[in-house]
Amino acid sequence: MTAIIDMHSHILPGLDDGASDIQESIMMLRQAHRQGITEVVATPHHSGQYQNICPDRIRTMCRRLQERVQAELKTEMTIWPGQEIMYSEEALSMLDQGNLLTIADSRYVLVEFMPTAPYSYIFRAVKDMILAGYRPILAHAERYQALRENGRLEELKGQGAGIQLNFRPIGGEWYHETTRWCRKMLRKGIVDFLGTDMHNTRERSPETENAAAWMERELDSRYRESVLMGNARQLLGKKKQE
Ligand SMILES: [Fe+2]
Secondary structure: OOOEEEOOEOOOOOOOOOOOOHHHHHHHHHHHHHOOEEEEEEOOEEOOOOOOOOHHHHHHHHHHHHHHHHHHHOOOOEEEEOOEEEOOHHHHHHHHOOOOOOHHHOOEEEEEOOOOOOHHHHHHHHHHHHHOOOEEEEOOHHHOHHHOOOOHHHHHHHHOOEEEEEHHHHOOOOOOHHHHHHHHHHHHOOOOEEEOOEOOOOOOOOOOHHHHHHHHHHOOHHHHHHHHHHHHHHHHOOOOOO
């Protein structure tokens, strides 16, 4: 089983529409661990509905959850602090003021948009974030209608954006449009990171197996290793959350 770093998850209890309590967090991580996930970036929402503007609280929760996992699952999993930020100019200045979190205190930021956001808006946001010194990573890039048009993902990547897809649609049925698009982008080699986007232990649990099986069959092993682990490993740098 290939080791996996999960770049997108809602495992911290009570902060958003993710885990409801610490028991559920641990159960989600148990499921994830069984699928080969060894490190998880916790990315609670910052959006109109879920503010989460206390970075130290998120950092502390990650450390505590990591300790609990070690004690209860008898295994080491690293839980990195991060956030999934709904883009706005205001969010960008909050990031500058240190009120929102980048991924593991790097310059990389997991950023999302409304699914119907126009391409011009996403393009401008990517540019503005880069000008401000960040490296935006587009969260679940398969979700935006505007990015389905040929060449657009490549153009954003050319501007300096990182591309994250969710595992679940990659592992879907071949005739689903989103699954086909995700696989096409992977075959082109323009995807950088993958995430479970896990929210609970039920319909939004970690589900990597179908995607991993497809990737095993269809992608060359070097690229597969880089999207499952290598690119994230490089971004995160050191191996342990202290
Ligand atoms: Fe998410």
